[in-house]
Amino acid sequence: METNGKSxxxxxxxxxxxxxxxxxxxxxxxxKNSFILGxxxxxxxxxxxxxxxxxxxxxxxxxxxxxxxxxxxxxxYFPFEGSYFGAFTVDKETKYNGSAAMRFDVPNVxxxxxxxxxxxxxxxxxxxxxxxxxxxxxAKGTQAGTxxxxxxxxxxxxxxxxxxxxxxxxxxxxxYVIPIPDAYKLTAERGLFWYAEGPENxxxxxxxxxDLKFEKLGNIAQPRPTIFNGDNVVLNTFTGVMVPxxxxxxxxxxxxxxxxxxxxxxxxxxxxxxxxSVATVSENGFISILSEGTAVITASxxxxxxxxxxxxxxxxxxxxxxxPTRAPSDVTSIYSDSYTNVPVDFFNGYWEPYQTTQSAEFxxxxxxxxxxxxxxxxxxxxxxxxxxxxQKSNMHVNMYIPNSVPANMDFLITVVDFGADxxxxxxxxxxxxxxxxxxxxxxxxxxxxxxxxTLANKNNIGQIIYENINFSSLDNFYLDxxxxxxQ
Amino acid sequence: xxxxxNSVFGFPGLALLVLFTVVTSCSSDExxxxxxxxxxxxxxxxxxxxxxNSAIWGYDLGTGADGWGNNExxxxxxxxxxxxxxxxxxxxTAKKExxxxxxxxxxxxTTKGLFEQAYGRFEARIRLPYGQGIWPAFWLLGANIDExxxxxxxxxDIMEYRGQEPTKVLGTVHGPGYFGATSISKSYSLVNDxxxxxxxxxxxxxxxxxxxxxxxxxxxxxxxxxxxNGEWVFDHPFYIIINLAVGGNFVGAPNSGTVFPQTMxxxxxxxxxxx
Numbered sequence: 040m041e042t043n044g045k046s047x048x049x050x051x052x053x054x055x056x057x058x059x060x061x062x063x064x065x066x067x068x069x070x071k072n073s074f075i076l077g078x079x080x081x082x083x084x085x086x087x088x089x090x091x092x093x094x095x096x097x098x099x100x101x102x103x104x105x106x107x108x109x110x111x112x113x114x115x116y117f118p119f120e121g122s123y124f125g126a127f128t129v130d131k132e133t134k135y136n137g138s139a140a141m142r143f144d145v146p147n148v149x150x151x152x153x154x155x156x157x158x159x160x161x162x163x164x165x166x167x168x169x170x171x172x173x174x175x176x177x178a179k180g181t182q183a184g185t186x187x188x189x190x191x192x193x194x195x196x197x198x199x200x201x202x203x204x205x206x207x208x209x210x211x212x213x214x215y216v217i218p219i220p221d222a223y224k225l226t227a228e229r230g231l232f233w234y235a236e237g238p239e240n241x242x243x244x245x246x247x248x249x250d251l252k253f254e255k256l257g258n259i260a261q262p263r264p265t266i267f268n269g270d271n272v273v274l275n276t277f278t279g280v281m282v283p284x285x286x287x288x289x290x291x292x293x294x295x296x297x298x299x300x301x302x303x304x305x306x307x308x309x310x311x312x313x314x315x316s317v318a319t320v321s322e323n324g325f326i327s328i329l330s331e332g333t334a335v336i337t338a339s340x341x342x343x344x345x346x347x348x349x350x351x352x353x354x355x356x357x358x359x360x361x362x363p364t365r366a367p368s369d370v371t372s373i374y375s376d377s378y379t380n381v382p383v384d385f386f387n388g389y390w391e392p393y394q395t396t397q398s399a400e401f402x403x404x405x406x407x408x409x410x411x412x413x414x415x416x417x418x419x420x421x422x423x424x425x426x427x428x429x430q431k432s433n434m435h436v437n438m439y440i441p442n443s444v445p446a447n448m449d450f451l452i453t454v455v456d457f458g459a460d461x462x463x464x465x466x467x468x469x470x471x472x473x474x475x476x477x478x479x480x481x482x483x484x485x486x487x488x489x490x491x492x493t494l495a496n497k498n499n500i501g502q503i504i505y506e507n508i509n510f511s512s513l514d515n516f517y518l519d520x521x522x523x524x525x526q
Numbered sequence: 527x528x529x530x531x532n533s534v535f536g537f538p539g540l541a542l543l544v545l546f547t548v549v550t551s552c553s554s555d556e557x558x559x560x561x562x563x564x565x566x567x568x569x570x571x572x573x574x575x576x577x578x579n580s581a582i583w584g585y586d587l588g589t590g591a592d593g594w595g596n597n598e599x600x601x602x603x604x605x606x607x608x609x610x611x612x613x614x615x616x617x618x619t620a621k622k623e624x625x626x627x628x629x630x631x632x633x634x635x636t637t638k639g640l641f642e643q644a645y646g647r648f649e650a651r652i653r654l655p656y657g658q659g660i661w662p663a664f665w666l667l668g669a670n671i672d673e674x675x676x677x678x679x680x681x682x683d684i685m686e687y688r689g690q691e692p693t694k695v696l697g698t699v700h701g702p703g704y705f706g707a708t709s710i711s712k713s714y715s716l717v718n719d720x721x722x723x724x725x726x727x728x729x730x731x732x733x734x735x736x737x738x739x740x741x742x743x744x745x746x747x748x749x750x751x752x753x754x755n756g757e758w759v760f761d762h763p764f765y766i767i768i769n770l771a772v773g774g775n776f777v778g779a780p781n782s783g784t785v786f787p788q789t790m791x792x793x794x795x796x797x798x799x800x801x
Contacts, residue, residue, distance in 0.1 A: 257718030258693055261656060263785070292656055294720060296690040298783050 103253030123153025135249035157235030165227030171253035194230035258294030264345035277357030360519035416506035431523035599773030601628035609633035634769035645800035649729030655788035659780030660689025680759035685728035697739035703756025
């Protein structure tokens with residue numbers, strides 16, 4: 040019965056009513072109804088195994104074993120919100136080695152119990168993993184598939200040392216190696232393992248993982264870190280802007296001779312600014328633009344210089360869009376810091392195949408705006424639900440074109456009402472096109488575009504489309520305060 | 527310790543674990559003797575920066591016939607970019623560049639006509655490069671090659687390595703009746719280590735009727751006349767070759783993941799007499 044007690048400690052479905060930080064729209068869910076099941080489950084494992092004694096061995100905070108034939112102690116299981124909570128079980132039939140393996144059941148598309156499988160496995164206390172160089176395990180699937188995201192370092196806290204990669208499953212047991220970007224950082228890590236995997240071609244399937252542990256393999260070498268995917272990026276920007284450092288990677292050559300790339304969290308990197316009076320970088324990988332001038336930001340992991348850089352060219356202060364003064368009761372807002380906005384499906388649909396427009400949210404001193412670059416056309420969609428503008432006479436948007444207004448500037452805004460079916464298409468969509476006089480725009484200045492909504496039916500507005508017409512070469516602009524209003 | 531362990535954990539696995547520890551510690555007590563020949567006759571410690579010592583090293587240049595017989599892809603030069611001595615090391619660097627009709631350049635050093643010897647201990651301390659299609663080698667060719675041809679002259683490959691297998695090296699002999707695919711070869715792999723992260727010693731001890739192969743302090747093979755399916759052709763002087771090939775039948779071509787340039791670092795080459 041000592042065994043039982045230990046097992047409970049070793050593996051508990053912990054109930055917490057905290058809300059955890061979102062990670063890619065997933066968050067920890069309070070498992071209200073799982074507690075009893077969880078205990079039952081525990082009892083079942085503990086009766087059939089002797090291995091829990093081994094768990095007592097592994098009370099060292101530097102233990103690398105996570106699941107060999109059972110969990111090694113103090114490990115909590117948290118499925119992601121929206122995932123199938125029952126995805127993970129311990130399987131005693133199918134296993135690579137020993138008496139049990141971890142089994143993951145990925146649901147079919149449309150499964151009411153969850154859209155995908157995904158969870159974190161977190162220890163109660165931090166582990167010192169600095170003596171290891173990789174997370175390793177054996178795995179196989181009922182079919183070949185790609186596990187979309189798998190790694191470690193996700194703790195539903197700051198995820199400071201998160202590592203994400205993908206892997207190709209086969210139907211045979213194979214050993215997988217996920218290298219640690221810089222093990223010296225992992226002196227108190229709680230997030231020992233996490234994964235997220237959706238259906239393959241619409242179909243659910245099952246995969247198994249066994250002998251999951253951190254190891255010192257000694258044959259992981261040739262680290263090649265990157266920022267901005269190895270590109271040297273130039274950014275014209277303004278004082279007060281926060282710029283995230285993206286395209287993070289760390290590639291190792293494994294003992295097998297195969298290169299393996301992982302995506303490390305910014306916490307693994309050391310960032311350097313060539314001029315800290317112009318720009319500084321925080322530990323979580325955000326560049327703060329401080330003053331006019333030029334600074335080059337570079338990075339390294341464990342003393343190895345990353346390829347890729349960003350040169351920020353700062354041309355002083357950026358003017359913010361005028362702050363709207365209309366009463367909230369007169370406004371239905373799509374995008375503004377001054378109003379409560381309606382739910383928006385996207386600010387850029389990345390419509391294939393012709394759209395080139397890239398987009399980013401641009402923040403200055405807490406004031407957000409949309410920035411579209413490499414522009415040809417782009418749409419904002421808000422169809423869940425559609426907007427009833429029957430009581431709103433006009434639309435408002437602020438627009439800013441940096442540097443210069445192209446000589447051939449010709450800009451069209453289209454407002455689309457999705458009709459009674461409240462969905463795009465279906466034969467009942469209606470459109471209003473608004474053309475503007477080029478003289479309206481002044482470079483480096485927020486201008487205000489206001490126009491009446493003349494659509495006969497405007498109670499199911501679902502899209503606003505912005506586009507270059509007649510070969511207009513507008514490339515880069517900002518939008519803010521997109522809203523419908525009553526005059 | 528055993529007793530304490532049992533009382534605390536009461537776990538049958540522990541006994542096994544202890545047993546295992548004892549066994550391994552026994553075997554590690556046995557120190558292998560890999561080298562017996564102590565009389566140094568030639569050494570290059572690569573202590574003088576610049577071009578390698580021309581009294582010891584010459585070059586094979588160009589592409590040879592059919593990529594040195596192996597469809598290798600590099601053009602060998604003696605330019606500083608491909609071969610130099612710096613900070614106590616010989617650096618042979620393979621570059622990806624268009625050069626005289628080839629897509630890669632590198633270097634191949636040889637002691638032909640400068641240092642040739644039958645028997646003895648030949649060793650070099652090398653840090654190897656890595657990547658698909660990278661093929662460094664430290665090897666010997668029979669000095670009578672121009673009279674009798676290959677493979678009758680004999681070839682002793684002290685170390686060959688495929689950049690895509692960074693934990694494994696091969697030691698091989700070629701001779702009449704046993705060459706290419708039928709050569710006599712054995713590989714040696716590192717456990718929990720690899721050859722491109724630090725220096726390792728690659729050597730042979732060669733006497734009449736035997737060639738012993740070692741890496742660091744591990745003797746991993748012995749080849750004798752009984753090992754070969756043909757005439758034993760290892761009783762005459764041989765010369766040394768150190769080269770870094772790119773592509774070729776043994777390794778295949780580099781791919782998009784191969785990082786260039788790749789450099790092979792040689793800390794020293796030492797040759798001892800057979801006595």
